[in-house]
Amino acid sequence: MTAAPVSAVLTDIEGTTSAIAFVKETLFPFAERALDAFLLAHGTDPEVAACLEATRQAARPGEEPAAALRRWMAEDAKIGPLKTLQGVIWRDGFLSGEVRGHLWPDVAPCLRAWSRAGISLYVYSSGSVAAQKLLFGYSVAGDLAGLFSGFFDTAVGGKREAASYAAIAQGLHRPAGEILFLSDVAEELDAAAAAGMQVCQLVRPQDGTEPSPRHPQAADFPGVAARFGLPAATRPAGEAA
Secondary structure, eight states: OOOOOOOEEEEOOBTTTBOHHHIIIIIHHHHHHHHHHHHHHHTTSHHHHHHHHHHHHHSOTTOOHHHHHHHHHHHTOOOHHHHHHHHHHHHHHHHHTSOOBOOOTTHHHHHHHHHHTTOEEEEEOSSOHHHHHHHHHTBTTBOOGGGOSEEEOGGGOOTTOHHHHHHHHHHHTSOGGGEEEEESOHHHHHHHHHTTOEEEEEOOGGGTOOOOTTSOEESSHHHHHHHHTOOOOOOOTTOOO
């Protein structure tokens, strides 16, 4: 059966649009270094105080919030209050100019071309929605946040659960078969495909991605475009490179 034309692209971030190393070697260490001073300066701010209370609820008995947060950081745990707090700390870094969101060079031109062609763009990442908007809003390729029609994090469900992708499709009010999900993780693609989405694995040698024989693959976003009939990344006359 012929696949439906793609009307929306849902993309992962880490390992897909951005280097895994950026998250692990830039964002995570930045949040860890800034944690103590940030909590001291902003611990009573409502957003931060709510994260700390949620951390107390999820921490081990007698474990201080800062200790729990550092343990979760070391474990790369996908826990709500940690992800939210990391996003708040990263916000300070992005706004101050200390941090810029990494994107592979092929990503921004394709996102712009797809958006110009009327294809709706969305993000689904384990990082918080706030962190997603910062990465694309303060990226090395400029402010791309406005290209996206929506952002999803694990509040919608786990990334390896088919129900999460079904919920996203329902929320977008479009057939799952018209949505193309991009990720480097085979198990995420399994879940999206089980929900009826089209999928493509980004296999970037720089990230050491292990190709999965279960899914279509592309080395970069132009490869995705060629494989799924999406517009090529060409700049209209007068647009700067």
